[in-house]
Amino acid sequence: MNSTATTAIIQTEHLARAFGTVPAVTSLDLAIKRGEMFGLVGPDGAGKSTAIRLLCGILKPTGGHGRILDYDLERQSEQIKARIGYLSQEFTLYGDLTVDENIEFFAEIHGVSDFGRRRNELLEFTRLTPFRRRLAQALSGGMKKKLALACTLIHTPEIIFLDEPSTGVDPVSRGEFWNILSGILDQGVTIFVTTPYLDEAERCHRISLMHHGHLIMTGTPTDVKSAMPGQIYRFDGPAPGPAYEALRRHWPPTHLVRYGDHVRFWTLAGEPEAREASSELERQGLGPVAIRNTPPSLEDAFVALLDSESREGAPS
Ligand SMILES: Nc1ncnc2c1ncn2[C@@H]1O[C@H](COP(=O)(O)OP(=O)(O)O)[C@@H](O)[C@H]1O
Ligand SMILES: [Mg+2]
Known part of the structure; x- marks a missing residue:
């Protein structure tokens, strides 16, 4: 049975x-x-x-x-x-x-x-x-x-x-x-x-x-999002395109997503790193930039989990 x-x-x-x-x-x-x-x-x-x-x-x-x-x-x-x-x-x-x-x-x-x-x-x-x-x-x-x-x-x-x-x-x-x-x-x-x-x-x-x-x-999707290492910040400024390009010179593509009107930034180090990134933008004349910590989407979590795994060396 x-x-x-x-x-x-x-x-x-x-x-x-x-x-x-x-x-x-x-x-x-x-x-x-x-x-x-x-x-x-x-x-x-x-x-x-x-x-x-x-x-x-x-x-x-x-x-x-x-x-x-x-x-x-x-x-x-x-x-x-x-x-x-x-x-x-x-x-x-x-x-x-x-x-x-x-x-x-x-x-x-x-x-x-x-x-x-x-x-x-x-x-x-x-x-x-x-x-x-x-x-x-x-x-x-x-x-x-x-x-x-x-x-x-x-x-x-x-x-x-x-x-x-x-x-x-x-x-x-x-x-x-x-x-x-x-x-x-x-x-x-x-x-x-x-x-x-x-x-x-x-x-x-x-x-x-x-x-x-x-x-x-x-x-659950909620479990996966809360397992994401690090934090997601949203950067709102006058020029999201150039801001994205400027950040790409310092951070790998997995850390950045460009949207029409803002840039999403994933950081393992949290707020100090987000502040460092926004200061960099302001130094380059791409400010003022408002940064805001936002809850991760499932996509954010997936990208971050994949990236962390490949960094640690994937178990096979
Ligand atoms: N019949 C097959 N012969 C050889 N390689 C295969 C065969 N089916 C799948 N693969 C390989 O196995 C891997 C996983 O494929 P698949 O299961 O189709 O992935 P997904 O459905 O997630 O796209 C790929 O590298 C694919 O090329
Ligand atoms: Mg398939």
Whole structure:
């Protein structure tokens, strides 16, 4: 019997996968509870797709262990596949089939014979009912993603794994997609999602920051922000462009972000260093500069944590 109601439904220890000499995922330790929205966040090449394919039982690990829904990743991947949904980064719909027919196709793949009611529910849920007879190739990018999500959910999986589901989708459709995900969560489905976008990571219960095949930190978005070493200061002055250029001569790019009307400055040393930077600007005739300590964004925290890790020498 499964005991997943009380324990983690996704559990991995040192899970790893190399492709020849390329260590795509070096060590993955995860414990994810039923009903969580969990985000794996990282830049291109971090190992997110490899991690998700390992967790879905599609790729064999080259190291470590994992259990999904209390099934062993290596020995019971068929049982796992029957109870999860996987939306791959390259997921393709059948362009010459209608919305309805695409869902029917995926129902058949999963052996769901009596799918009519479930399909209606999913179309309502993704607001695609008015378009059910339209060919998939004639849908907008956002609508294609929603249809792909409906196909992924047709067999009522307990966990869905979504690999960068909103990459390349416009911001309004992205927002709607994430609202739909929250609705799926309310129905008790556990969601594991990868994203390179920090604003999306903010919407997850917990996230792991991934870089070069391993996890740098796991926690709630608030935990991650409070783990950021150092402080963030906002510099407001008459000439943010030249101010940014002037500061770049003394500080590395990871410490500075240029916005339209201000510069963000990350300092490990805190206020004395921020004051030193603003004095430098005033000496160069780029003042007056008002400095203000501001709470870090998730993006600030991610950049700072990555930078600190590479400084210390990343564990591999
Ligand atoms: N099938 C493969 N063969 C060889 N290298 C691969 C393969 N899949 C991924 N990689 C490499 O593994 C690393 C992680 O890739 P990936 O998991 O796709 O990262 P992400 O999804 O975060 O962009 C990259 O260096 C990538 O080139
Ligand atoms: Mg990927």
